[in-house]
Amino acid sequence: MRVTLLGTGDTTGTPTVGCGCDTCERARELGVERSRFAVHVENGRTGESLLIDLSPDFRSQFLTHDVPLPDAALVTHIHFDHLDGLGNAYRVFDDLPVHATGEVDPVTEESVAGTIRRKYDYLDRVTVHDHDPMAPFRTCGLNVRFVPVDHPPLLCYGVVVEDPETGAKCSLTGDTSYGIPEASRAALVDPDLLLADGIVPASAARRHPLGGKHHDDDGVPRTFGTKHMTREGALDLAAELDADRTRLVHLAHYYPADEAFAEPLAVDGEAYDL
Template sequence: MKVTFLGTGTSQGVPVIGCACEVCRSLDFRDKRLRTSIHIEIGDSSIIFDSGPDFRQQILRENITCLDALVFTHEHKDHTAGMDDIRSFNFLQKKDIPVYARKNVIEQLKREFAYIFSETKYPGIPSVDIKEIKNTPFVIGKTEIIPIEVTHFKLPVFGFRIKDFTYITDAKTISDTEKEKIKGSKILVINALQKEEHPSHMTLNEAIALAKEMNADKTYFTHLSHKMGTHKKTEKLLPENIEIAYDGLKIEI
C-alpha cells in the first residue's frame, strides 16, 4: 500500500497573501501546506480521502490519473469544496465516481453541489455514485475500510483504518471504544493543529499523548495551522517515532 499526503494544512495553515508569519515566509517546501487530503493506492484501487479547495492542484502535482473512490471524513468546506473537479476523472474513466460519506455529509454535498444531483443533467458536470457509510466496515474493490468515529467539537467525524494504516483528521476527542480500532496500527496519522488549546482540534501535546497511547511504529501529524510554526522548529519538539507530515510525502506500508 502506498500513501501520498496530498495536503497537510488547514484553511488557517495555507499560504496567505500579505501574511508575514514565519510559515508563510519560509523557503522550506515542507511549510507550503495545502488543505488536508491523502491518496491511497492499494491493490488495483486508487482512493482519495477528502477533496478540499486545493484538490485540482494536488491531483495535477501528483499526476493522479485514476480515481476509484472518493471518501469523505466530514462535511466542512476545507474537506469537500473541490469535489467538482472529479469531472476530469469522469471524462478519463467514462463512468460515475463512487463517493463514500455518512448521511449528514451526503446531505451537505447535495446542498453545496445541487447541480450535480439535479434531475436535469447539464452536459459535462461531475457524475457521482453516492454510497452512504455508517460506523461499520465497508469495502472498496477488495479492500476493507474500517471507520473510526471521532469528535470535532460537537461534530462526529470519521477517521479510517486500512490494514495497518490509520488516518484521522479533525479530531478533538476519541472514545475508548473507537481507540480499540486504532490499536495495532503500524502507521498512525492524526491531526495536530497548534500548540495552544483549541475547542475542536487536538493540540500538539494532545496529539503526542495520543500517539504514545496508541504506540504505533510511526506516527505522522497532519492538519497543521500557521500557529504550529515551521516544520524545522516543530520536529525538534517530537519524540523519535513521531514526524510532521508534509505535502507530497509518500510512505509505503
C-alpha cells in the same frame, strides 16, 4: 498499499495567503507547502486508488504529485476544506463513488452523505454511498470504516484503511480533539501509519480564547480549544495507539518557525509504502 499525503494543512494552509509570518516565510524558503487536507491511498495489488477527503486544492494537488486520479473517495465531515474539492469531479470523472456516513447530525439535521447529495446534486458523475459509523465496507480492494471522533459542534469521523491481503493498516484521526471515544481508539489501534491531527503546539493554547482541554499530568493541554489536538496530544495518542509510524497533519501556520518543519510534522508530498 501506498499512502501519499496530498494536503497536510489546516483550513488556510501554509504558506497562508497574504501572510508574512516567520513560519510562512520559512515554508517559502524551504519550497514546501501544506495545502488543505487530503490523503491518497493506492492499492498496488488491484491498481485502484482511494482519496480521503476532497481538498479545495484538488487540482493543484493532482497536478503536482505523481498519483493517479481516485477510483473512489471518502468524506470525513462537511467543512469546506475537506469537501469542496468535490466540484473538481465535473468533467474529470465518468463516475466517482463517494463514501460517507449516513448518521444524521443533530446540528445540521442532515448526514454527511445527505449534505453531499444536496450540495452537489448537479454532479451526475458522483454517486454517494451511505455507511454506518464503525461498520466496515470494501472499496478499491481495501477494508475501510469510519470511526466517530470529537470535532464539535459537527459530527466528524476518523478513518481506518486496511489491506485484507497484507494486513497493512493506516489510521487517520480526522479533525478531532483528544476526546476520541474509547471504541474509536480501539478501532484505530496498532496502525502501521497514523495520520494525526496536531494543529498547533500546546504552547499556543494560551492564546486561544478557550485555552486548552484534556491536560496531561503536567498540565499540558492535549486539545487546542475544543476541536483539534495539540502536537503533544497527538503524540500522546500515537503512543497510546502503539503506532509504528506517526505523521502529524492538519497543521496551522501558528507553529513557531523553528518548530514548524521538525519531525514528525508532515508536509505535502510525503509517501509511505505499508
